[in-house]
Every structure is written in structure tokens, then in C-alpha cells.
Amino acid sequence: MDAFTTHTGTAVPLRRSNVDTDQIIPAVWLKQVSRTGFENGLFAAWREDPGFVLNDPAYQGASILVSGPDFGTGSSREHAVWALQQYGFRVVIAARFGDIFRNNSTKMGLLPVVLPGEKVEALQAAVEADPSLQVTVDLEGREVRWAGEAVGFEIDDYTRWRLMEGLDDIGLTLRHADDVAAYENERQPWLPTTV
Amino acid sequence: MGRTLAEKVWEQHVVRRADGEPDLLYIDLHLIHEVTSPQAFDGLRLAGRKVRRPDLTIATEDHNVPTVLGPIADPVSKTQVETLRKNAAEFGIRLHPMGDAGQGVVHIIGPQFGLTQPGMTIVCGDSHTSTHGAFGGIAFGIGTSEVEHVLATQTLPAYRPKTMAIEVSGELPVGVTAKDLILAIIAKIGTGGGQGYIVEYRGEAVRKLSMEGRMTVCNMSIEAGARAGMIAPDETTFAYLKGRPHAPSGELWDQAVEYWSSLRTDDDAVFDKVVEIDASTLTPYVTWGTNPGQGLPLDASVPDPASFTDPIARSAAERALEYMGLTAGTPLREIEVDTVFVGSCTNGRIEDLRSAAEILRGRQVKTRTLIVPGSMLVKLQAEQEGLHEVFKAAGAEWREAGCSMCLGMNPDTLQPGERSASTSNRNFEGRQGKGGRTHLVSPQVAAATAVTGRLTAPADL
Numbered sequence: 001m002d003a004f005t006t007h008t009g010t011a012v013p014l015r016r017s018n019v020d021t022d023q024i025i026p027a028v029w030l031k032q033v034s035r036t037g038f039e040n041g042l043f044a045a046w047r048e049d050p051g052f053v054l055n056d057p058a059y060q061g062a063s064i065l066v067s068g069p070d071f072g073t074g075s076s077r078e079h080a081v082w083a084l085q086q087y088g089f090r091v092v093i094a095a096r097f098g099d100i101f102r103n104n105s106t107k108m109g110l111l112p113v114v115l116p117g118e119k120v121e122a123l124q125a126a127v128e129a130d131p132s133l134q135v136t137v138d139l140e141g142r143e144v145r146w147a148g149e150a151v152g153f154e155i156d157d158y159t160r161w162r163l164m165e166g167l168d169d170i171g172l173t174l175r176h177a178d179d180v181a182a183y184e185n186e187r188q189p190w191l192p193t194t195v
Numbered sequence: 196m197g198r199t200l201a202e203k204v205w206e207q208h209v210v211r212r213a214d215g216e217p218d219l220l221y222i223d224l225h226l227i228h229e230v231t232s233p234q235a236f237d238g239l240r241l242a243g244r245k246v247r248r249p250d251l252t253i254a255t256e257d258h259n260v261p262t263v264l265g266p267i268a269d270p271v272s273k274t275q276v277e278t279l280r281k282n283a284a285e286f287g288i289r290l291h292p293m294g295d296a297g298q299g300v301v302h303i304i305g306p307q308f309g310l311t312q313p314g315m316t317i318v319c320g321d322s323h324t325s326t327h328g329a330f331g332g333i334a335f336g337i338g339t340s341e342v343e344h345v346l347a348t349q350t351l352p353a354y355r356p357k358t359m360a361i362e363v364s365g366e367l368p369v370g371v372t373a374k375d376l377i378l379a380i381i382a383k384i385g386t387g388g389g390q391g392y393i394v395e396y397r398g399e400a401v402r403k404l405s406m407e408g409r410m411t412v413c414n415m416s417i418e419a420g421a422r423a424g425m426i427a428p429d430e431t432t433f434a435y436l437k438g439r440p441h442a443p444s445g446e447l448w449d450q451a452v453e454y455w456s457s458l459r460t461d462d463d464a465v466f467d468k469v470v471e472i473d474a475s476t477l478t479p480y481v482t483w484g485t486n487p488g489q490g491l492p493l494d495a496s497v498p499d500p501a502s503f504t505d506p507i508a509r510s511a512a513e514r515a516l517e518y519m520g521l522t523a524g525t526p527l528r529e530i531e532v533d534t535v536f537v538g539s540c541t542n543g544r545i546e547d548l549r550s551a552a553e554i555l556r557g558r559q560v561k562t563r564t565l566i567v568p569g570s571m572l573v574k575l576q577a578e579q580e581g582l583h584e585v586f587k588a589a590g591a592e593w594r595e596a597g598c599s600m601c602l603g604m605n606p607d608t609l610q611p612g613e614r615s616a617s618t619s620n621r622n623f624e625g626r627q628g629k630g631g632r633t634h635l636v637s638p639q640v641a642a643a644t645a646v647t648g649r650l651t652a653p654a655d656l
Contacts, residue, residue: 018386031259034234070420076337081338103337173348183210193441195249
């Protein structure tokens with residue numbers, strides 16, 4: 001995955017709550033067996049409405065999505081993360097995220113940023129007032145900045161380090177293959193196998 | 196200080212723990228299906244990696260499969276299923292393909308084979324993996340990157356979630372089911388209420404649930420935002436497991452039961468959060484909106500968005516009513532449906548089919564009604580009990596096993612504007628087909644609704 005340190009770009013306000021992953025990428029798109037080509041499926045049903053915010057020319061080229069609370073709830077489909085990234089988003093900001101979506105994002109280098117609800121709304125209002133507003137998401141400094149505002153966010157040290165280095169989890173785990181083998185020797189004898 | 200059930204199971208599976216890092220957790224069972232695995236297998240091939248433990252991995256075809264006999268007509272779905280077959284063969288993974296006696300929805304087949312046992316860690320690239328927690332293990336959904344990680348290492352790096360107890364006191368009244376209980380819980384704590392937690396369902400009403408009912412409850416933990424839900428194993432659990440193909444036998448059975456019996460929250464353990472609910476006050480529940488937290492007793496009416504004080508909940512309700520084509524103040528019982536669906540990993544087990552059959556026996560359905568067994572073994576058992584004859588005599592369609600109308604990935608879908616009463620788990624916009632409108636209900640309410648054509652409780656018939 002690509003390393004993430006700091007990103008500056010324009011943002012798009014999505015004033016909806018409970019944006020489930022079925023909306024982010026509808027199920028018909030999940031039949032693909034590749035990892036690419038999901039940008040056209042992003043919010044596919046909602047984008048059919050000309051009034052949907054992603055269709056507003058003012059927000060074209062935005063790379064930061066600022067959503068209402070409980071973004072990415074529901075299905076575990078990582079395709080939601082791929083669709084957002086392939087459409088051009090590097091960051092999603094919301095007051096709360098679905099756990100699986102949040103986890104999937106950090107595996108792929110899409111940064112989920114949790115800000116307090118009132119700060120999310122302030123940012124949405126600022127972007128609506130000026131869609132060209134430059135927003136900086138500073139992972140190293142754990143801070144989102146726009147127009148003189150600076151709001152801190154929390155992220156655990158390990159995930160932050162992994163994102164900043166762009167590290168592949170599997171490679172990290174394989175360094176501990178001996179520990180895994182040792183654990184396997186001690187597993188309870190009645191545990192089932194599928195063979 | 197004592198430990199919770201979740202803490203006991205978690206600690207048992209920690210392979211490696213280091214300061215400032217997530218625990219490395221061993222995974223006892225990895226379930227695979229066709230939708231979330233192809234890119235993971237590609238990743239393995241690209242890196243030249245193998246599946247570490249094919250013997251702890253099992254695959255089935257469920258999301259894409261048609262529930263009428265015959266080949267898959269959609270070429271894209273067909274390719275996805277064929278890709279799973281190729282991957283399973285190449286990496287040496289047991290697969291139950293369409294037409295196989297063991298095929299079925301991934302969360303139905305694990306328990307029926309006895310592969311789902313107390314105290315295990317179980318993952319799958321599917322959020323309803325929480326189902327398996329009904330046996331007292333930690334089971335949760337993962338994304339495709341993590342599927343690849345588990346295939347390659349049989350482990351996952353993870354921080355232990357906080358613990359939540361949902362204490363269900365009292366007894367469920369007659370006609371009120373596990374589905375009603377979990378819909379009421381989600382309505383109470385909201386779709387984000389469980390975020391960051393493993394939920395343990397406890398209390399008298401939970402102890403009295405069958406394994407099927409417990410699976411229904413744990414299945415929908417994710418709809419409350421919790422990645423995992425669990426119920427301590429007891430005699431009901433052991434009785435369900437005994438004699439199943441992959442359950443231990445002989446001396447190992449006795450050893451296992453001794454260990455499993457220790458898997459309960461200690462009296463002096465402390466949960467990070469406790470939620471209490473009185474089962475005796477519950478009635479059949481139904482959703483009116485577009486997320487599973489937007490539910491009410493069937494006795495209620497479509498809510499007025501203005502009645503929500505939180506502006507976010509208010510605008511969500513406004514949007515939901517518009518999408519659902521509903522008017523505030525309409526009694527829920529007056530809502531007419533076009534389709535009834537009984538099935539899915541939430542309510543596609545034998546007990547669910549029995550309870551729907553009990554209501555449909557000797558009656559006629561007024562709407563298109565799909566009865567879809569969760570697995571081929573459930574189908575076989577239902578047919579041995581003659582349930583299929585009951586359904587067919589009532590005018591319902593008796594189908595092959597699969598995810599069916601739970602999600603819009605196979606031919607079973609709603610048309611735009613169509614409305615269903617569905618025993619599945621999600622009423623999201625377009626979940627059952629673009630423009631489709633979903634009301635989540637129990638199998639009993641689904642069957643009664645099929646008879647009248649509008650949302651109905653069995654007691655109304």
C-alpha cells in the first residue's frame with residue numbers, strides 16, 4: 001500500500017448518517033474478481049440523482065470525504081474501500097465509523113479520521129461555503145487543519161506507523177512465523193479440522 | 196479480578212503480545228465464500244505464498260447461487276464461482292459447491308458440521324460471521340486484505356475490543372422470538388451502539404433460547420455495530436454439538452466439555468458497558484426504515500420524523516420514509532407487501548422453517564413467498580419432515596439453498612418500488628435489489644404477513 005504522511009486537498013461534504021457499505025458499493029459490483037475498476041460503482045445508486053453532492057461540479061477532484069456519523073456500517077466488503085480510493089479519495093472524516101470498514105481502510109492506506117461531530121459539521125459548513133477550501137490531514141501530527149482551524153484526532157501508534165511506512169501486514173506477521181508454529185504445537189487436541 | 200467470557204477466549208488465542216502493538220491472534224477456523232476471496236488468493240499468488248492451514252479452512256458457494264435448479268445464468272456470477280473452484284483446488288481447500296449435499300450459506304454450514312465449537316476464534320470475509328459466537332467463541336467478519344492475511348498466516352493482528360454485556364431478564368412472551376429480541380436490542384442501542392465492543396448476551400431469556408435462536412441473535416450483532424456477539428456455552432450448546440461430524444468424540448468429548456464448561460464470565464468480572472432489557476415486555480418487532488436500528492413493535496405506527504430530537508436521527512428518518520414510500524402515522528399493520536422472504540444466515544435454519552410452516556399449514560399466501568433453506572442439509576431435513584409440502588400447498592415457492600433475497604447478488608431480487616417482509620438482516624436502501632423496500636421481521640411474522648398481504652403477527656390471524 002502507498003505510504004501516508006500528510007495529505008492536502010479539497011473536500012466534499014456528505015450530509016448523511018449511517019452510510020452503509022451497500023450504498024458505498026452496491027452488491028452487483030461485488031461480482032468482480034479483480035481489485036480494480038470499482039470507481040464507477042462508488043455510490044452508484046445515489047449518483048443517479050443529479051442533485052447528489054458527488055455530481056456537483058464544485059466538488060470535482062475532491063480527495064477528502066467528510067461524512068455524517070456511522071460511515072461504513074454493515075457488510076465487510078473491502079470493495080467499499082477500493083471504490084473510494086479508486087474514485088480519488090485518500091481520507092474519510094466522520095464522527096463514527098463501522099469497525100470493519102475502519103479496519104479495512106487502514107489495511108489499504110485509506111485514512112479514516114474520527115473527529116467530534118460538531119467539528120465534522122463545522123468542516124462540512126466550511127467546505128460548503130468554499131468548495132475550493134484546502135484541507136490538510138496530517139497523520140504524523142495527528143491533526144486536521146483548514147482555514148485557521150486545527151483539530152487533533154486519535155490513532156494508535158502502531159497503525160499510524162504502519163500507514164506512514166506503507167507496510168504490508170502479512171510481511172510483518174511472517175517475521176513471527178516461529179511464534180505461530182510454537183502456538184500451533186500447544187493447541188487443544190479436540191479442536192476440529194476441516195479434512 | 197475475574198474475566199469475561201470474551202477475555203478468556205481472546206487470551207487463549209494470543210500468539211504474540213508486544214508493547215505498543217496489536218495482539219497476534221490465532222484463528223481456529225476460516226470460512227470462505229466466492230465474493231470476498233478471489234482478490235485474496237490473487238494476492239497470495241502474486242507474493243508466492245501458500246495457505247498455511249488449508250485444514251482449518253472451508254469454502255462454500257452461497258452469495259451468487261440461484262435458488263432454482265440449473266446453471267448460473269449471469270456470466271459475471273459464474274466467473275466468480277468458478278474462480279473459487281479454481282482457487283480451492285489450487286490451494287487444497289475443502290469446497291462445497293452448488294449441488295453438493297453439504298453446500299449452503301457459509302454461516303449455516305459451519306455449525307451444522309460441528310466445525311463451530313465453544314471457545315474458538317472464527318473469521319470469514321462476511322460481517323455475519325458473528326453468528327458463530329452463539330457457541331461461545333469469538334467470531335467476526337473481516338475484509339479481503341485480512342482474508343489474505345489469515346490464509347497466509349492463520350493469524351490476525353488485532354486489538355481486543357471492549358466488552359459489553361446485554362442482560363436480557365425475564366422470559367420472551369409466547370409468539371415473540373429471538374429475531375424480535377435482537378431487533379429490539381438494535382432499536383435500543385442503535386446501529387453504532389456496539390462499535391468497538393464484543394457483546395455478550397446474557398440472562399434468563401438468552402439461556403432459554405435454542406441454538407438456532409442464539410445464532411439469530413448473534414448474527415445481527417453487527418447490525419448494532421458490534422463485530423462480535425457471544426453467548427456462554429451450556430447444556431443446550433453441548434446437546435446441539437454432540438454427534439455432529441466434526442465434534443469431538445469419546446475421551447476428547449469429555450475433555451472438551453470440561454473446558455467448555457469453564458467458558459463463562461466470572462461473577463466478579465467487570466464489563467466496560469452493560470445494557471439491560473426486559474424480555475417479558477417485548478412484542479413482535481418490525482423495521483420501518485433503512486437501517487436495522489429503525490425498528491418498532493408491530494403495534495406501533497410509522498414514526499413522525501419531527502418526533503426525533505436529534506437532528507441527525509430526524510433527517511435520517513425523513514430520508515428513510517421518502518425511500519420507503521411511507522407516511523408518518525400509518526399503522527405498521529396497514530403496510531402492504533409484494534414479497535415475503537424466509538431464509539438467510541439470520542433465519543434460514545430448520546427451526547425457522549418449522550415455525551413458518553406451522554403458520555402456513557392449511558392457509559394460503561396472498562403474496563409471492565420465497566422459502567429458502569439455509570443449506571442443502573436444512574432442505575433435506577425440512578423435506579423429511581414434510582415442511583416443503585406445507586409450503587407448496589400454501590402457494591409458497593420452495594427453493595434450493597443460498598443467500599437468495601438477503602442481498603442483490605443473485606436472481607432473487609425485488610424490483611424498484613417493491614416491498615418485502617424479510618427474515619434477513621439488512622433493510623438498507625437497495626439491499627434486496629435496486630429501489631426495493633425491506634421490512635425486517637421474524638419467520639413467524641413473515642409467514643403471517645404472507646397470508647394477509649400486509650405486516651401481520653401470527654396472533655392476528
